[in-house]
Amino acid sequence: MVSMTRSVVWFSEVGLDDLGLVGGKGANLGELTRASIPVPPGFVVTADTYFRFIQINALEPVIKKELFGLDVHDSRQLNDRAANIRDRIIEAPMPRHIAEEIKDAYRELGEGAVAVRSSATAEDLPEASFAGQQSTFLNVVGADNVVLAVQACWASLFEGRAIFYREEAGYDHTKVGLAVPVQRMIQSEKSGVMFTVEPVTSDASKITIEVVYGLGEGIVSGEISPDLYLVNKESLSILDKTVTPQSRMLARAEGSDGSYEGANAWCEVEESLREAQKLTDAEIRELARLGRSVEEHYGTHQDIEWAYEGGHFYLTQARPVTTMRAGSDDSDVGDPESAAVLLSGQPASPGVGVGNVRVVLDHPWPHCRRRACGCQRAVRCHRVFLRRRPPQQNRTTRQHRAVAREAAPHLATPARQLHCCHPTRHHHVQPRSRLGW
Numbered sequence: 279m280v281s282m283t284r285s286v287v288w289f290s291e292v293g294l295d296d297l298g299l300v301g302g303k304g305a306n307l308g309e310l311t312r313a314s315i316p317v318p319p320g321f322v323v324t325a326d327t328y329f330r331f332i333q334i335n336a337l338e339p340v341i342k343k344e345l346f347g348l349d350v351h352d353s354r355q356l357n358d359r360a361a362n363i364r365d366r367i368i369e370a371p372m373p374r375h376i377a378e379e380i381k382d383a384y385r386e387l388g389e390g391a392v393a394v395r396s397s398a399t400a401e402d403l404p405e406a407s408f409a410g411q412q413s414t415f416l417n418v419v420g421a422d423n424v425v426l427a428v429q430a431c432w433a434s435l436f437e438g439r440a441i442f443y444r445e446e447a448g449y450d451h452t453k454v455g456l457a458v459p460v461q462r463m464i465q466s467e468k469s470g471v472m473f474t475v476e477p478v479t480s481d482a483s484k485i486t487i488e489v490v491y492g493l494g495e496g497i498v499s500g501e502i503s504p505d506l507y508l509v510n511k512e513s514l515s516i517l518d519k520t521v522t523p524q525s526r527m528l529a530r531a532e533g534s535d536g537s538y539e540g541a542n543a544w545c546e547v548e549e550s551l552r553e554a555q556k557l558t559d560a561e562i563r564e565l566a567r568l569g570r571s572v573e574e575h576y577g578t579h580q581d582i583e584w585a586y587e588g589g590h591f592y593l594t595q596a597r598p599v600t601t602m603r604a605g606s607d608d609s610d611v612g613d614p615e616s617a618a619v620l621l622s623g624q625p626a627s628p629g630v631g632v633g634n635v636r637v638v639l640d641h642p643w644p645h646c647r648r649r650a651c652g653c654q655r656a657v658r659c660h661r662v663f664l665r666r667r668p669p670q671q672n673r674t675t676r677q678h679r680a681v682a683r684e685a686a687p688h689l690a691t692p693a694r695q696l697h698c699c700h701p702t703r704h705h706h707v708q709p710r711s712r713l714g715w
Contacts, residue, residue: 285327285379289320289461299324301397301457306596313575315568316592320392320461321383323428325399327376328456331432335370338452341436350445353438360438367433372425380428381421384460391417391463391530393594394427394538396434399455411440412456416493417463419536424460427538431458464592465530466585468556469494470504472569474511475579475599482579484517485509485566489556491547492527494583494594499528501544505556509566516562521555557586565591572596 292300292308300308304322311317332338344359384392396412413434415427434440435456444451470489475482488497488504496502508518524547531543557565565584568591573580576598583595 285376286321286383298399301399303397304457304459307459318462318464318592323458325455325457328432334373340366350442356438360436360441363436364433377425380425384421384424391419392460393463394418395459396431397457397459415538417530417541418538423536428458430538432456464585464587466493469585472582474569474573483511485511485569491524492529496528507562514563514566523553525552
């Protein structure tokens, strides 16, 4: 354990025992660093520093006032109050001594482009996943910009989706802190996610790898469908490969001033690479071996984020898989399905959704229950087809029995966490049948 009086600690100083100080992401980055697993170097602005910032600026009464009597299922009210809290946090002055500690650490890291990430103290726990609830800022350059990005991460603790998730999970909003890891930026040629268990079926003998060209935000944003590789965990033999064409990727924007907003831009993928398999077979096995070593270190199945630059793989996060399915009895499989398959694609979360179908071409958010799908205040609702990720993905997911999307599968983790079937890219969509489509 390290002292809680410092504003900044280095990855090498922390591990899993320091979750309350550096949050789930920070604790895991420290643990991986200590285990000599390739992680971009960095430091963490501690959760204790966040609480001091809130105290110095007398923001806790403001937060409590906005949250008092809040109905998180009223989207308009939730968005308005969340925005009020974020505005107050962004507008509050950063104490000078905290700003100077952050700037000194940034200079010691070597300056240049960094990733500024959020790490909540109720994040990446074995019993819950808050993945994607708070903000991450990539390619931030300059000491002053890093300080501003840290403050923006603190404000993102009160995104509407984060408030909703904490409320549903029973967490006290004022007791959850936010640490901010700052690490050297990897200019990813390729990036993606890896599960050391097959996440749809919970098959522990397999490793699943998803990959896109460019920054991993391409998957997170729901804009790109990745290549998908399935690997035998023991032998590292490649069991299956799904290669998905990619015509554009997210990368550092030319001419960016280094601020935490607008630092990245979409650009064209080289023509010769668009239809190609993104990782070679040797790279797939190398990455799977790395994932297996992480699982062996933790002793549990892992959900891993990774990046590839200059011939080397780097891990930018590892968290426990929180959505393992209990074993099921395969003897009662029912009658074979005879209805025609209308659409098919990559499955992301297991299950069968029953209900009316609503096609949402451009989710206007957030008043899903009043506008796009017309549903009322029900958790069990319609099946919805989305062309893009809704801005408040977890509330939309929770209000529907199933979600199928045209684009990438980043809704998979929240869908599994919220027990909502999520067959990415319309997996085996069937007309009216015994399945209820």
